[in-house]
Amino acid sequence: MNSPSSPLRWGILSTGRIAGVFAQGVALSASGRVVAVGSRSLESAQKFAAAQGIARAHGSYEELLADPEVDAVYVATPHPQHAEWVIKAAEAGKHILCEKPMGLNHAEAMVMVQAARDHGVVLMEAFMYRCHPQTAKIAELVRSGALGTVGLVQATFSFKTDYNATSRLWANDAGGGGILDVGCYAVSMARLVAGAASQKPFLDPVAVTGAGVLHPESRADMYTAATLTFENNVIAQVSAGVGLNQDNVVRIYGSAGWLHVPSPWVMNREGGSSKLILHKAGAPAPEEVVIEGGPLYALEADAFAAAVRAGLRDVPQMSTDDTLGNLATLDQWRAAIGLTYEAEKPAAYTHTIARRTLRRRESAPMTYATIPGVALPVSRLVMGCDNQRTMPHAAAMWDDFFERGGNTFDTAWLYGGGLQERLLGQWMKNRGLRDDVVVIAKGGHTPHCTPEGITRQLHESLERLQTGRVDVYMMHRDNPEVPVGELVDVLNEHVSAGRIGIFGGSNWSIERTAAANRYAKRKGLQGFGVLSNNFSLARMVEAPWGGCISSSDEASRKWLKKTQLPLFAWSSQARGFFTDRAGRDKTSDAELVRCWYSEDNFARRERAVALAAKKGVSPIAIAAAYVLHQPFPTFALIGPRVIAETVNSLDCLGMKLSRQEVAWLNLEREKL
Known part of the structure; x- marks a missing residue:
């Protein structure tokens, strides 16, 4: 649109029946005109253009999207093709009206919506009614x-x-x-x-x-x-x-x-x-x-154009x-x-939703740190693979995370009864990138935290993940009844066999972790290379699951600073406590209330909200940044359910918190 008063210039992508109906609607609209049409063949485009009185016909969809005279495109392909062309249209800077349904499933739509957000264009699903x-x-x-x-x-x-x-x-x-x-x-x-x-x-x-x-x-x-x-x-x-x-x-x-x-x-x-x-x-x-x-379709075109002219993000x-x-x-x-x-079936999901090769974007914001024993640099944000229940959802989340620079994925034998490991394994196989990612696996959850239980579950995890090794393996719980040396011994056997790179413990106390490393040093064996406990700005009031351990207390932080043992912090954003789902008057989420509601945590939350407003980011980004700004190596495990939550979390990466700000957030200073 050359100016706010000029017509919105439409390009129509595809030449089926509904494309003709929409073209006729635009001709009756007060706000727009169709200036171009694109088809997979020039002959089809020319025939459609002649029938509808359209000036330019393009023999490919790519040519239509490259047309500088087109402000907005109407995607009229069959719905399995919507995602590819909506994403490409967004990347071309075109506003998009997409025939309904937007995609085959929520996962496809989520990727399309984020593409429109990333490129600042308006996207609407064409429910003309x-x-x-x-x-x-x-x-x-x-x-x-x-x-x-x-x-x-x-x-x-x-x-x-x-x-x-x-x-x-x-x-x-x-x-x-x-x-x-x-x-x-x-x-x-x-x-x-x-x-x-x-x-x-x-x-x-x-x-x-x-x-x-x-x-x-x-x-x-x-x-x-x-x-x-x-x-x-x-x-x-x-x-x-x-x-x-x-x-x-x-x-x-x-x-x-x-x-x-x-x-x-x-x-x-x-x-x-x-x-x-x-x-x-x-x-x-x-x-x-x-x-x-x-006219029904003219009203739709006018509503869309009004949103574009007003600079809105959405069509109301x-x-x-x-x-x-x-x-x-x-x-x-x-x-x-x-x-x-x-x-949608896992073995058939060999394509990205955008229908192109998966690769890290040049503009990817991720930052990395090295961990001794891990071949690849490890992304500071780690994708938790524990809530993706279908391959479309998993692929949408993991593809996006990888494109934004994330290369580290955390899962466990227990999650989803094995579903999460199977999905992650199939995704890595489908994308051909096992050597490009860091896989964290966990096993030995109570009551199976024994040498025998760890071995059995590790073999099952490797089979599900369709790989011969994992980069980091952690015991998911500790079993104080088993001498720590027996656990270190069996894990070293798997290191020697090449099944795991480094190992550690999730929900292990500082005392038992230190004892494991003393034993390993005494025996000349590999010790714990990492620890994964809860660590967040909000203190865990009550554990969400049995056997959970937090290392947010002062004594644990001092030990981690002294030893410089890398910490993978789970629930690093306190499971939604720093979003608008939480508040003194919001009690519908029983787990949130039970595990995180306390006066000192609300005081931390208020400070996070205030600092977020000052820095122009979300409070959850402040919460993640707190985790990453510790005097010892930290990696924040995040569990986004939708891509927008991933994007919000990424804001923490480019943010610098001073030591004074970190202390203030943690209630260690009265004023900044």
């Missing part, structure tokens, strides 16, 4: 209390087509079936209404259950229904299908009446009026609420946070009916 005044009126009626207290939402989008093995609608490898194609509409409406009932833009459900029928050949969902439960006691019944005709309406039931939406999804494309039917309790007849609206009608919540819900719906796409 969200930009129509009818949808705004629905939310307004709910917010105003016209229906009383909302209790139930029913939303359906379904149609019947005959099975066609070559159609994307029925192809499992193309994300076919009803949930992604049209169920995304029903879920987005339910979340919108639930949010309006709580005066919020949307709400995500706290529980999703469902049932569905999968096609016996393609395993795409033919028809399916789900129940969404929200924290405000709203319940939604949503249904979708590509193999069953249903009544495509929305009904919203409240204590003072109910609302019938006869045409919730595709209003008149050329404009005109639509209606809602409001049934008020005690009224003699229902009331028709008439809404005047413009369909924010990226809304999109992420929607896809997370669709993931849960699919899980409830046992639907996994072939492309």
Whole structure:
């Protein structure tokens, strides 16, 4: 856009049916015009351009993205291709309107959203119905209390087509079936209404259950229904299908009446009026609420252009946070009916979401330190591999971490019953980078912290990880009933066999660690090369799990300073205590309250918040920086659930804390 008043110049990426519909919508918009189209063949692009009156046709998507006259692109490919082209469009500096669903799953959308954030462009999922005044009126009626207290939402989008093995609608490898194609509409409406009932833009459900029928050949969902439960006691019944005709309406039931939406999804494309039917309790007849609206896709294009002109990060009608919540819900719906796409299975996930070779970015912010006995420099932030439950989620998180310079991954025999080790092993194999990363494995958790238990679990871990060695191995717990020398002896056997590089203990006391190293020195053996205990700005009030040990106390810090033994600090950010999930008045997270709530920790948190505001970073970055600014080698284990949390944590790397600031954060000084 050359100036705030000039039209937004659109490029259309792909030439399918929906691309033509959108092009016609832009032609009716007040804010934009289509200036170019790109296709995989020049012939297809030229044919589309001639039909739509578009000036320039490009014979590849890359040429379209390189066109300097294009401000924004409409990605109209089938949804398995969305991620690749949204990411490339963001990197090309283009604003992006992406056909729904944004991606096959939440993981893909998470990568796309972060790409848009990283490159400062607007990204919107193309739910055109969200930009129509009818949808705004629905939310307004709910917010105003016209229906009383909302209790139930029913939303359906379904149609019947005959099975066609070559159609994307029925192809499992193309994300076919009803949930992604049209169920995304029903879920987005339910979340919108639930949010309006709580005066919020949307709400995500706290529980999703469902049932569905999968096609016996393609395993795409033919028809399916789900129940969404929200924290405000709203319940939604949503249904979708590509193999069953249903009544495509929305009904919203409240204590003072109910609302019938006869045409919730595709209003008149050329404009005109639509209606809602409001049934008020005690009224003699229902009331028709008439809404005047413009051309459906023109309204979408205008809403998008308005956000771009205003310099917004998101389009308010369909924010990226809304999109992420929607896809997370669709993931849960699919899980409830046992639907996994072939492309999501671990062995098949050989590609990055961006569909390119994984490599460290030139602008990667990571910093490193060396540890004797570890061949590679070790990233100061270490990715905890303990909460990624699917390959798409794991790959999205780990690919992003690696691209940002992270090369160290921490897991354990215990995590997920072995799932986390299997996913990490498959990811390393799929990416071909075992020699480019540092793997930390743990075993010997109570009651198996014995020489025999350690050996058995180490062999199992290596098999799951699909590698012959791990760089760092730690006993996950200590067993004081076993003489420390027996544990040192068996670990040295595995060092000699090449199964592990260096070893140490996780949740080991300073006294037992020191005893292990005295024994090793006396016997001429390798001793503990690392320690992994809790260490954070917030002091652990109560251990989250049995047998946990913290080294945040003054005596432990003095010992670590004296010995210079590297510390891998778990819960380095106190498991969310420095985010907005915590606060004296926030008690919904029982573990957070039990383990971290104390007056001195709240005082530390207040200081972290104040220093974060001064330095222009998040409080969790301050908490991580505190860990990294100790007078002994430290590495912060982080457990981000989403990429945005990884990015926020990385802010600690470029930050310098003075000794006075570190002491002040730790309540050792009254003033800076």
